[in-house]
Amino acid sequence: MSRHAKPDHPIHDLIVRRWSPYGFADRPVSAEDLRSLFEAARWAASSYNEQPWRFIIATRDDPAAFERLLGCLVEPNQAWARLAPVLALGVYQKTFARNGNDNRVAPHDLGLAVAQLTMEATARGLSVHQMAGIExxxxxxxxxxxxxxxxxxxxxxxxxxxxxxxLAEGYRERDAAERTRKPLNALVFGDAFGTPHSLFE
Ligand SMILES: Cc1cc2nc3c(=O)[nH]c(=O)nc-3n(C[C@H](O)[C@H](O)[C@H](O)COP(=O)(O)O)c2cc1C
Structure with missing residues (x-):
């Protein structure tokens, strides 16, 4: 069964093809590909070009490092993520380097960098599964x-x-579950929050 998006309006093929698998093949990711993935993250836009994103990574070919990072995930995520060849933590700097002020949008910038990394991964035949479930x-x-x-x-x-x-049973089912999205008229507003913009009525 295709896991591709079924968009209501035409979108780029990379976005159609991206999804978050639980099952990962027992196949390493090349150093070249990994460098390019983080290079894609590096070139994301950010508020005042602060580039607040930081990453900590571990690959399965270094078992001690991999277990260390795996141990920072909640158990339900460890159950499937231990099959992945590469794990990473997403970190952001909370303050601007130039004046120490709070950077309210740093989490946005981290997400943007991970989105770019994810698209670079998709273009290279790789998949990314993001997790909030960490310690x-x-x-x-x-x-x-x-x-x-x-x-x-x-x-x-x-x-x-x-x-x-x-994969444990529940995760295999999740890899086959239907992908759903809210309609655009519940997401894009015009006159007031909750009132769909006329483009999307
Ligand atoms: C910030 C973020 C946190 C997520 N946390 C988890 C998680 O802890 N465990 C998990 O299994 N999936 C997690 N996901 C994956 C989502 O469940 C998934 O992206 C969503 O169901 C949409 O599916 P799709 O990515 O295949 O389109 C997370 C995704 C994002 C972007």
């Missing part, structure tokens, strides 16, 4: 993350293997 304090302690940085998310990178037989 931020444990991750901060494990990696000596300073107080002005916030560990926010994790993501797994690898070659999709939907419904992989090594």
């Amino acid at each position: 931020p304090e444990k991750a901060a302690a494990t990696y000596n993350v300073p107080d002005d940085a916030q560990v926010t998310t994790a993501f797994a990178i690898g070659y999709e293997s939907a419904g992989d037989s090594r």
